[in-house]
Amino acid sequence: MAPPILPTTKTPAAPRKRGRLKVFLGMSPGVGKTYEMLRAARRRKAEGDDVVVGVVETHGRKETMSLLRGLEVMARSPIAYRDRTLLEFDLDGAVARRPGLLLVDEYAHSNAPGSRHPKRWQDVEEILDAGIDVWTTLNVQHLESLSDVVLRITSVRQRESVPDSALSRADDIELVDITPEELRKRLAEGKVYVPETARLASDNFFKVENLTALRELALRRAAQTVDDQLVARLREQGVPGPWAAGERILVLIAGDAMAAPLVRAGRRLSDMMMDAPWTVTHVDRPSGARHGVGSAGKLSDALKLAEQLGGRTVVLSGDDVVRAVMDHAHQNNVTQIVLAKGRDSRLSEWLGRSLAAELLRQARGVAIHVITDGVDLEEKTLREPRLRLTGGWRGYAVGAACVVAATGLALLLDRTFERVDLGVIYLSAVLAAGVLYGLKPALAAATVAFLTYNFLFLQPKYSFAIGSPTDVLTLIVFWAVALTTGFLAGRVREQAKTAQRRASAVSALLAASQRLTGVGDRTTAARILAEQTAAAAGAGAVVLLPVNDELTLVAGAPTKTPLDAEAMAAARWAWEKGEPAGHGTGTLPQARWTFRPLQGVRDRAGVAGIEAAALSPGSDEEKLALALLDQGAVAVERADLAGQAVETETLRRTDRFRGALMNSVSHDLRTPLSTVLGASTTLIDLGDKLKPEVRADLLLSIREEAERLSRYVGDLLDMTRLEGGGLNIRADWVDVRDVLNAAGKRVARRLGARKMTRDFPAQLSLVMVDQGLLEQALVNILENAIVYSPDGSTVELAAYEDRGSVVISIEDEGKGIPTAELERVFDKFRRMEEPSDRTKGAGLGLAIAKGFVEAMNGRIAAASPIMDGKGTRILISLPKAVVTHPSLL
Incomplete structure (x- = not known):
């Protein structure tokens, strides 16, 4: 017998071009969306296009029904649901028909249970992926993002919805619009609903x-959709923005007193422009000065205010503020920029170096709104790329020491050599001061070096007077080079510090991510989160999780510090309201901790607390800590969901096993017991009065049902041994041909009108297995093959070997196993059919066979169909102790 032929691999077909989607959008039922769609379809049909109606709901409207004449209408697919038949859109039929244009009414429709997709818009997606153009209809109240708004307007909860992303993918949108008065008139004329329904609708929804x-x-x-499509199309064609098809506002703020007023001004401007989208942004310069506590706090408060007022917030990064702002404006089609104007010096305004002037110079197609106020702004931090002026007295001392050292070296070289460029020595001192301590010490060192060089080495010596015009130029160049060198050195130093801070933050996030990724329980995730947060904040951190509906402290770092009553009250507030509470917030600010909710993907996972005043608002440390909390929240939620999933799966399997076991006991055991009891009672009561052939038939029934009962009990006992791990393997060298013959003899009486053939080679290698378990596994497989084979068919037993294993094949000529069921055919209590007489067993035979074979390090698999769409082959592969050389096979 030859081994089974493996299926050939097919080359994947080239992807089809996606079809185009057009949506007829209306404000409510009755505006004429379906009517307009059918009118347009008839025009396309008259032009020679292949137009097919997949599904259209006419709702009994005569005008709509008349438009269906002459159009091909697909038959609907019947779906059985709760003792009745529902007619739904035939998705498979539409894909097979492949028209040029398909009409699918009611985009938000919910399909009947049992359909391939729960929603009709998902059917449309599959059709579009098949390369078919689709027209559909939609009422605006069915958009997912508007469900709450529509509920407040109409007091009616929409049960059917379409995600906004589905509408955004539409290639065309046609708005079907009539006035409310015209719609109510149509309603009264019975063109929307029947009269009784129309009266109710007019008094409720159709106000x-x-x-x-x-x-x-x-x-x-x-x-909005048209504007999004315009922006996308212009971006594809490379047309430089902005495009004023719709207004978009950008509010530029700094960490100063004007931040909050600017946010409010942006909200008012959005209201005046018909609720135009608006974004609040701040430019963070990598080489610029870091915010102080007050500035960072104002910036953080302004960003929070923007989110409360419905705006979007974004933090940009770049040393060139104007370029960063304009790049963002062009990429996001911003048409209005709002910023504040501080008290610039006359020189800055004359030179055009203020932020407002620079934006006005570079803006193309963007309106600039400058908000002025009497507050002294800290706009210097926005206008120019300034550096953090660090170093303190130590930096100045080191700078002076560098100049002194350079002076000593210059005096030595001046006495030793006749012509030496001493200015380079002083430039080295300035460079050293800038590299070590930044700009201010470098500027101070440059000034001292300039004066010292003039006093000691230029004529007239020991005087600050300048004797030669050439020396004046030399000194000016020297000072300019010294200042530039100090500036660049300080800038590189600040950039290196910034890069180091960011690298440290990325490393901390990466380390936390790696530790949290493999966490299996939420307690461990909470402990890791507390440790990482404490390290980032440089202070104590705690994590509280809900345990039995009560918020409980489960982890802390560096120690698990108990929380007092005020702290617990703040933690519960953060948990219940989903808002920060405790120190530095508007809720329970007297607490010694600041608590933030751990917001996961689905819901809040817990609460994290950080010791009071450990983090400055808006600081890099606060950003890192918040990023860690967000990451930890997802990890805690994931661990919690994983635990729930394991518990749910265990309960599901236990419940399924219990239900199947009770089903088996109540039917598979009770039926043979009833037969045995009835036959034996008849024999006892009417023994001598029965004819011999009747008595023989009753005795045969008793024997068959007793054997059947014995098999069921044996199967249950075998499954119990497998599930409980009590299987005892007694391996020995075995010839599988002997085992196959023994199994065949055990089932011979059950063959009936079927035949059993054997296909064994003359020689076959021995395998180390438990003969009793292997025989029982083969008996189970054979009984299954006999039960599902028709009379007159053949059951074939075969054995062969390859280099590493001996293979047993049992093949029948039954109806076969559906392809979708092949992977589950060895599951417990799995039947391909549910016969009323229960003669086909409890569904344990193949599961037991699989358990026995795998316990002996073997493998078992099913293949079906095997010939002419019928038949099943069960293959058992048993490993050899020694691999056979190919020449010996």
Whole structure:
């Protein structure tokens, strides 16, 4: 017998071009979306296009039904649900038909249970992926993002919804619009609903104020989609922005007193521009000065205020503020920029070096709004790329020491050699001061070096007077070079510090991510989160998680410090409200800890606390700590969900096993017992009165049912041994041909009208297995093959070997196993059919066979169909002790 032929690998087909989607959008039912779609479809049909109606809901409207004449309408697919048949859109039929244009009404429709997709918009996605153009209809109240808004407007909860992303992917949107008065008139004329329903709808959903609000939503959504498509199309064509098809506002703030007023001004400007999208941004310069506590706090408060007022926030990075702002404006199609104007010096304004002047110079197609106020702004931090002026008295002392050392070396060289360029020595001193301590010490060192060099080495010596015009130029160049050198050296030093800080933050996040990724329980995740947060904040950190509906302290670092009553109250507030509480917040600020909710992907996972005043608002340390908390929240939630999933899966399997076991006991055991009891009772009561052939038939029934009962009990006992790990393997050298013959004899009486053939080679290698377990496994497989084979068919037993294993094959000519069931055919209590007489067993035979074979280090698999769409082959591979050389096979 030849081994089974493996399926050939097919080359994947080239991907089809996605079809185009057009949505007919309306404010409510009855505006004429379906009517307009059918009218347009009839025009396309008249032009010669292949137009097919997949599904259209006419709702009994005569005008709509008349438009279906002449169009090909697909039959709907029946789906059985709760003792009735529902007719749904035939997705497979539409893909097979492949029209040029398919009409699919009611984009938000929920399909009947049992359909391939729960929503019709998902059916449309599959059709589009198949390369078919689709037209569909949608009411604006069915958009997912507007569900709460529509509920407040109409007091009606929409049960069917479409995600906004599905509408955003539409290639075309046609707005079908009529006035609320016209719609109510159509409603009264019975063109929308039947009269009784129309009266109820007119008094509830179809109020003038409701329809007006829904109409505004539809108009806005259509305009927004059109604007998004315009921006995408212009970006694809490389047309430089901004494009003033729709207003977008950018508010530029710093950490000063004008930050909050600027945010409010941006909100007011958005309101005046029909609720235009607006973004609040701050430019963070890597080489610039770090924010002080007050500046960082104002910046943080302004960003939070922007989010509360409905704006979006973004922090940009770049030393060139104007370029960073303009690049963001062009990439996001910003048309309005709002910023504040501080008290610039006359010289700065005359030179055009203020931020407002520079933006006005570089802006193209963008309106600039400059907000002025009497507050003395710290706008210097925005205007120019300044450096952090660090070093203190130690930096100045080192700078002076460098100049002194350079002076000593210059005096020595001046006495030793006749012509020496001593200016280079002083430049080295300035460079050293800048590299070690930044700009201020470098500037101070440059000034001292300039005066010292003039006093000691230029004529007239020992005087600050300048004797030669050439010396004046030399000194000016020297001072300029000294200042430039100190500036660049200090800037490189600051950039190196910034890069080091960011690298440290990235390393900390990476380390936390690696530790949190492999966490299996939420307690360990909480402990790691507390340790990482404490290290980032440089202070104590705690993590509280819900345990039995009560917030409980589960981890702390460096120690698990108990929390007092005020701290616990703040922690519970953060947990219940999802808002920060404790020190530095507006809720329970007297607490010694600041608590923040751990917001996971689905819900809050717990609360984290950091000791009071450990982090400055807006500082890099606070950003790192918040990033760690976000990462830890997801890790805690993931660990919690993993634990729940394991518990749920265990309960599900236990419940399934218990239910199947009770089903087996209640039917598979009770039926043979009833037969045995009935036959034996008949024999006892009517023994001598029965004819011999009747008595023989009853005795045969008793024997068959007793054997059947014995098999069921044996299967249950074998499964119990497998599940409980009590299987005892007694391996010995075995010839599988002998085992196959023994198994065949055990099932011979059950063959009936079937035949059993054997295909064994003359010689076969021995294998080390438990003969009793292997025989029982083969018996189970054979009984299964006999039960599912028709009379007159053949069951074939075969054995052969390859280099590393001996293979047993049992093949029948039954109806076969569905391809989808092949992977589950060895599951417990798995039947391919549910016969009423229960003669086909409890569904344990193949599961037991699989357990026995794998316990002997073997493998088992099923293949079906094997010939003419029928038949099943069960293959058992048993490993050889020694691999056979190919020449000996």
